[in-house]
Amino acid sequence: MPRAGLTNTIVVEAAERMIDEPDATPLTLAALAARLGVRQPSLYKHIDGMDDLRRSIAVRAKLELAGVMARSAVGKAGGAAITSMSLSYRKWAAAHPGRYAATVRAPASGDADDEAASIEITKVAFEIMSSIGLQGDDAIDAIRALRAVLHGFVTLEAGGAFGLPADIDRSFDRLLAGLVVGLADWATS
Amino acid sequence: MPRAGLTNTIVVEAAERMIDEPDATPLTLAALAARLGVRQPSLYKHIDGMDDLRRSIAVRAKLELAGVMARSAVGKAGGAAITSMSLSYRKWAAAHPGRYAATVRAPASGDADDEAASIEITKVAFEIMSSIGLQGDDAIDAIRALRAVLHGFVTLEAGGAFGLPADIDRSFDRLLAGLVVGLADWATS
DNA sequence: CCACTTGAGCTATTGACATTAGCTAATTGG
DNA sequence: CCAATTAGCTAATGTCAATAGCTCAAGTGG
Numbered sequence: 211m212p213r214a215g216l217t218n219t220i221v222v223e224a225a226e227r228m229i230d231e232p233d234a235t236p237l238t239l240a241a242l243a244a245r246l247g248v249r250q251p252s253l254y255k256h257i258d259g260m261d262d263l264r265r266s267i268a269v270r271a272k273l274e275l276a277g278v279m280a281r282s283a284v285g286k287a288g289g290a291a292i293t294s295m296s297l298s299y300r301k302w303a304a305a306h307p308g309r310y311a312a313t314v315r316a317p318a319s320g321d322a323d324d325e326a327a328s329i330e331i332t333k334v335a336f337e338i339m340s341s342i343g344l345q346g347d348d349a350i351d352a353i354r355a356l357r358a359v360l361h362g363f364v365t366l367e368a369g370g371a372f373g374l375p376a377d378i379d380r381s382f383d384r385l386l387a388g389l390v391v392g393l394a395d396w397a398t399s
Numbered sequence: 400m401p402r403a404g405l406t407n408t409i410v411v412e413a414a415e416r417m418i419d420e421p422d423a424t425p426l427t428l429a430a431l432a433a434r435l436g437v438r439q440p441s442l443y444k445h446i447d448g449m450d451d452l453r454r455s456i457a458v459r460a461k462l463e464l465a466g467v468m469a470r471s472a473v474g475k476a477g478g479a480a481i482t483s484m485s486l487s488y489r490k491w492a493a494a495h496p497g498r499y500a501a502t503v504r505a506p507a508s509g510d511a512d513d514e515a516a517s518i519e520i521t522k523v524a525f526e527i528m529s530s531i532g533l534q535g536d537d538a539i540d541a542i543r544a545l546r547a548v549l550h551g552f553v554t555l556e557a558g559g560a561f562g563l564p565a566d567i568d569r570s571f572d573r574l575l576a577g578l579v580v581g582l583a584d585w586a587t588s
Numbered sequence: 589c590c591a592c593t594t595g596a597g598c599t600a601t602t603g604a605c606a607t608t609a610g611c612t613a614a615t616t617g618g
Numbered sequence: 619c620c621a622a623t624t625a626g627c628t629a630a631t632g633t634c635a636a637t638a639g640c641t642c643a644a645g646t647g648g
Contacts, residue, residue, distance in 0.1 A: 213596060213643065240634060251636080252597045260635065316559040332563070350565040354552070355574040357560070362551025363543070370505040371546070374521070376539040385544040388581035396577065402614060402625060429605060440607075441626045449606065 214248050221246065221256045222266045229267070229308025237308075239263075264312065265324060271309040272327035278302045279334045287341040289390040295338060296360055296386050303364040310364065343397040352393050359389055403437050410435065410445045411455045418456070418497025426497075428452075453501065454513060460498040461516035467491045468523045476530040478579040484527060485549055485575050492553040499553065532586040541582050548578055 224246055229237050239260060243250040257263045282298035283291040303310040313331070317324030335356060339349040363382060372378055413435055418426050428449060432439040446452045471487035472480040492499040502520070506513030524545060528538040552571060561567055 216596080238634065239636090248596095249598060250634080251599085251638095254636075255596055314555070314558055314560065316562075328562070347565050347569075350563050351570045351573045353563075354555070354561060354567075354570040355548075355577065358551035358555060358574065359544075359548055360551065361555060362547035362549065365554065366503070366543070366547060366550060369503055371503060372543060373505075373517070374539050376536050378543075380536075381540045381543040384540045384585075385547065388544065388585065389577075391584075392577035392581050395580075396573075405625080427605065428607090437625095438627060439605085440628085443607075444625055 214246060214252075216246060216248065216252075216256050218256045218266075221253060222263065222270065225263055226267055226270070226306075226309055229312075230306045231308075234308055237263075264315070265318075265321070267309065268312040268315045268317075269324050269327045271306070271312040272324075272331055274309070275299070275302060275313050276327070276330040276334050279331065283334070283338055289342065289394060291338045291341055292356070292390050292393065293386055295334075296356075296389075299360050300364055300367075300382060303368070307368050310368075314361065339393075342394060344393070348396065352396060355393070356389065359385060403435060403441075405435060405437065405441075405445050407445045407455075410442060411452065411459065414452055415456055415459070415495075415498055418501075419495045420497075423497055426452075453504070454507075454510070456498065457501040457504045457506075458513050458516045460495070460501040461513075461520055463498070464488070464491060464502050465516070465519040465523050468520065472523070472527055478531065478583060480527045480530055481545070481579050481582065482575055484523075485545075485578075488549050489553055489556075489571060493557070496557050499557075503550065528582075531583060533582070537585065541585065544582070545578065548574060 221242070225237060225242055228234060228242060228245065235241070239253055240250050243253050246253075257266070278298050279295050282294045286294050317328055332353065335353045336349055339345075339352050339356075344352045363385065366372060367378060372381075410431070414426060414431055417423060417431060417434065424430070428442055429439050432442050435442075446455070467487050468484050471483045475483050506517055521542065524542045525538055528534075528541050528545075533541045552574065555561060556567060561570070
């Protein structure tokens with residue numbers, strides 16, 4: 211029995227790669243084990259079952275998305291920050307469909323790490339909103355609007371719901387432009 | 400063996416009720432059969448397996464959502480139509496989470512009924528957009544924007560992603576108001 | 589360098605679920 | 619009232635997650 215040399219990180223990252231593949235089938239431990247050259251029950255030495263695996267993927271994905279958002283807004287403020295962040299958000303989601311879907315999963319109540327990762331995303335959004343002068347409940351409304359727009363667009367795009375023959379990039383750019391104007395307007399009222 | 404008297408419609412409707420329950424567990428034929436007082440394999444006399452059941456639910460849900468949207472816009476035009484339709488959309492989605500999720504599933508290519516049901520929703524949206532003077536590619540962009548906003552908001556709300564303590568209704572109303580203004584502005588440029 | 593401990597990976601098993609095959613009896617139509 | 623249909627059944631197969639218990643590979647202390 212030569213050892214495969216797995217670790218928690220190796221297993222989780224392999225799962226991430228699987229769910230991000232273009233024509234990914236639903237994630238199964240059987241398929242994951244096969245890919246790692248190991249029998250299915252052996253995975254339990256490194257993860258605590260399917261739920262734990264999904265949770266790990268979600269926490270990591272949330273932190274990564276928050277990082278992508280934050281980096282895209284470095285040195286920018288106001289509408290430019292929102293635009294740049296939105297473009298990065300959509301790009302990352304398109305490149306990592308499986309992980310993106312995981313970012314939407316609400317944390318189990320009491321799961322501190324998952325909750326912290328979720329808040330990380332909100333924090334980045336808050337900072338961007340404050341750079342256009344929105345605070346308090348106004349900022350919350352704006353963040354919800356921004357998330358709804360981005361999540362909705364990205365999800366529908368990934369699901370193939372935009373069947374009509376028209377340029378999707380253009381639709382996104384126009385939506386984004388409208389959103390930026392709307393939020394800016396919002397800040398001055 | 401007294402007969403249970405099932406039909407395709409009875410089975411599908413029971414499944415719809417199950418997935419719309421507040422704390423619905425994932426749909427299984429086992430649970431569905433139990434609820435109908437029948438053994439699991441008996442369901443195959445009325446449906447063609449799990450995929451067929453899901454497809455039926457999706458087609459019916461799309462048609463119902465299209466109807467809800469259309470009825471809410473009767474006798475209205477422009478911003479009022481968009482607002483009314485959006486409120487109904489959100490309300491229906493909240494009341495029927497399982498069916499709503501089914502409306503997003505893209506049709507299998509070549510499935511005429513499912514494709515027709517999907518287009519039904521788009522058609523209603525097109526008519527509303529034309530009532531504010533948007534046509535062609537502009538209308539497509541506007542429809543995508545509207546769907547993204549509504550779908551994103553509704554999905555995040557259902558998923559419990561709006562954890563912050565602020566009134567969700569208010570956030571939706573403001574987002575909607577901004578959207579209406581944005582689209583109207585769009586129509587005149 | 590060797591005994592010892594640890595634990596990675598294995599086989600075997602159970603239980604949930606979808607699906608298919610084939611039987612039986614309730615229903616229906618002539 | 620008989621014959622054809624078919625709703626619902628039991629039995630069996632295959633996939634997958636999960637648990638129990640074994641074994642040997644790999645490090646560690648002496």
